[in-house]
Amino acid sequence: MLSPEELTRSIEELCHSKAREFALLGYDNVTGPEIWACVSARYKDGLPALHRIVNDILSLKPARYMDWVMVRAIKGEPFDP
Numbered sequence: 001m002l003s004p005e006e007l008t009r010s011i012e013e014l015c016h017s018k019a020r021e022f023a024l025l026g027y028d029n030v031t032g033p034e035i036w037a038c039v040s041a042r043y044k045d046g047l048p049a050l051h052r053i054v055n056d057i058l059s060l061k062p063a064r065y066m067d068w069v070m071v072r073a074i075k076g077e078p079f080d081p
Helices: 004-024 032-040 050-058 062-075
Strands: none
Touching: 004 032, 004 050, 032 050, 032 062
């Protein structure tokens, strides 16, 4: 079982990996913390099981990320990773 620090580190690494994938697709300014903010915005009732978190990060598509960014911009919400 992972300690809380190891879990956090693993999620951060996965988000940075997804950000690098987005960069390969032409989305150069996306960061790991932004990926996590986008994915975790759906978790209103606390963190789900680890397998769901991993799936949500790995299955994140640029279109969904851009929708999230646009909604935040329209609402005038500041980004605070």
